[in-house]
Amino acid sequence: MRPSSTLRALAREKPPPAGAVPGAGAGAAVDPVAVLRGFTGGVRPQLAPGEQCEMCAVPIGPVHPHVADVPDHRLLCTCRPCYLLFDVEAASRGHYRAVPENYRYDVNFAMTPAQWESLGIPVDLAFLFHQTDQGRHVAFYPSPGGATESLLDLASWAEVVAADPLLVGLVPDVEAVLLRRLPSGFVCYLVPIDACYELVGLVRQYWEGFAGGEEVWQQIDAFFAGVAEKCRG
Numbered sequence: 001m002r003p004s005s006t007l008r009a010l011a012r013e014k015p016p017p018a019g020a021v022p023g024a025g026a027g028a029a030v031d032p033v034a035v036l037r038g039f040t041g042g043v044r045p046q047l048a049p050g051e052q053c054e055m056c057a058v059p060i061g062p063v064h065p066h067v068a069d070v071p072d073h074r075l076l077c078t079c080r081p082c083y084l085l086f087d088v089e090a091a092s093r094g095h096y097r098a099v100p101e102n103y104r105y106d107v108n109f110a111m112t113p114a115q116w117e118s119l120g121i122p123v124d125l126a127f128l129f130h131q132t133d134q135g136r137h138v139a140f141y142p143s144p145g146g147a148t149e150s151l152l153d154l155a156s157w158a159e160v161v162a163a164d165p166l167l168v169g170l171v172p173d174v175e176a177v178l179l180r181r182l183p184s185g186f187v188c189y190l191v192p193i194d195a196c197y198e199l200v201g202l203v204r205q206y207w208e209g210f211a212g213g214e215e216v217w218q219q220i221d222a223f224f225a226g227v228a229e230k231c232r233g
């Protein structure tokens, strides 16, 4: 296992301690990109990530869309007018791709325990997406060190995707399959890739010891409750 270059740019810095991010309390709007990049502190020549549009530099609030820089494997915080420049099918094939904002629950998701085991994910959380420049699916899990990639062969995941029309339709690089394994079975959501970064940020910030501790799992439960809510809305 190694930290992926996909997420390294976003996850390389420790997030600030709880309370250091404006609006980082439970239920408040948090910008996952800003949290994962961390803040440099001290006097800054410009606004921190998440405070200004990274394309045109206008100030933006904590709730804003993201545009993926696909070859560079990173997300840009943007204002809505810049986001909309790339929010069309024609533009989505280029260097920049708008991160969709819709959340879906996959009621027909089916995966066997053996297929899950073959992913080599050591926690009960994973997100998978199709990475264009590698021409294949990639699988990550949140860990105290950030997003970690499973380097196992994902042939069985390709079988799962092929059998599920909803998964086949996922937009490469910017939409992900978010999986949680529960005693009752798997829960599967189709989410914007920045939602996965938000989960990675929570785990980095709150994970303690071997099993994570009570607080991180409360945060994870709250995160999934929010995802479920967005699927209904």
Ligand SMILES: [Zn+2]
Residues within 6 Å of the ligand: 053, 054, 055, 056, 057, 058, 078, 079, 080, 081, 082, 083
């Ligand atoms: Zn802009």
Ligand SMILES: [Zn+2]
Residues within 6 Å of the ligand: 031, 032, 033, 034, 049, 050, 064, 065, 066, 076, 077, 078
């Ligand atoms: Zn952002």
